[in-house]
Amino acid sequence: MAKIDYKKTLREFSRSPLGLFLREKLNIYPPAISLRYSEVSSDLFIWRDPNDWDTYFNLTHLGPILNPNYQDSYEALIEFYDAHGKLLGDAKVPLIYGVNALTDIINLSSGKCTSGNSGTFAVFHLADKHAFFGDAKICIAERGFVSYKKRVDQSMLRSYAHGNANAIAYSMDNHKSRCLGVLQKSMHYFRCQLTLQDAVSSEIALVNFLDTDAEVGVYQYKNNTKEKLTHITIHAGGLALLKSGLDFDATCLLEFESRINFLRPVIFKHYQNHFDVLHG
Secondary structure: OOOOOHHHHHHHHHOOHHHHHHHHHHOOOOOOEOOOOOEEEEOOEEEOOOOOEEEEEEEEOOHHHHOOOOOOOEEEEEEEEEOOOOEEEEEEEEEOOOOEEEEEHHHHOOOOOOOOOOEEEEEEEEOOHHHHHOOOOOOOEEOOEEEEEEOOOOOOOOEEEEOOOOOEEEEOOOOOEEEOEOOOOOOEEEEOOOOOOOOOEEEEEEEOOEOOOEEEEEEEEEOOEEEEEEEEEEOOOOEEEEEEOOOEOOOOEEEEEEOOOOOOOEEEEEOOOOEEEEEO
């Protein structure tokens, strides 16, 4: 009689749809996200204050990338959210095979992304997954490139950052979206990889992709000593912006404590004549 490898069997079950569901509901080694095969997913990309910034997204038909035989046009749904995670509205963009669309997010929002504010947006490809992949259990995820340009800067160059995480999903069945993050049982820590002292000023953007409010502790390491700076609450699907000199010391490494599995920040670094955007 063959010996049963219980560890292997349990590991395979824990990664199955039922196993992931039970891990999430029972809070036993919960997965980082909870994504269903009937959904398409997106990062929660950041749009900046239209007074100071232009925000763009590079939209492309997925056919040449995933299946060259799929050449039918389809639509991408873009949802706009404010910094509190509230849905402001949406818009649809037709995607044509072989055509890349540089999308001006602020103009596309038709006034929903208002001056003096920042928020997030999601991009969902409303394509026929069966035509792309057949019966394979695969989800389409958008984690492409968002780019920014300062309005006071006359240069045509923009700074780019790619998607950070599978943050939000849209159901092709009930036509509703939901945040994908699963509240973790224990605290998770993300420490920035660099200090920001080379820039004139910096901003750090944190996005909560849980479906509940997130409590985040902000720490800095100064002279090898960990100091707590502040404690913030980020609404479900919401955004927090921290500014150097006001919220943190740019000469120190920062660390974020939360029950979000992967709270990696987006960093905006401002120099005398240019700026840069990158992940932390």
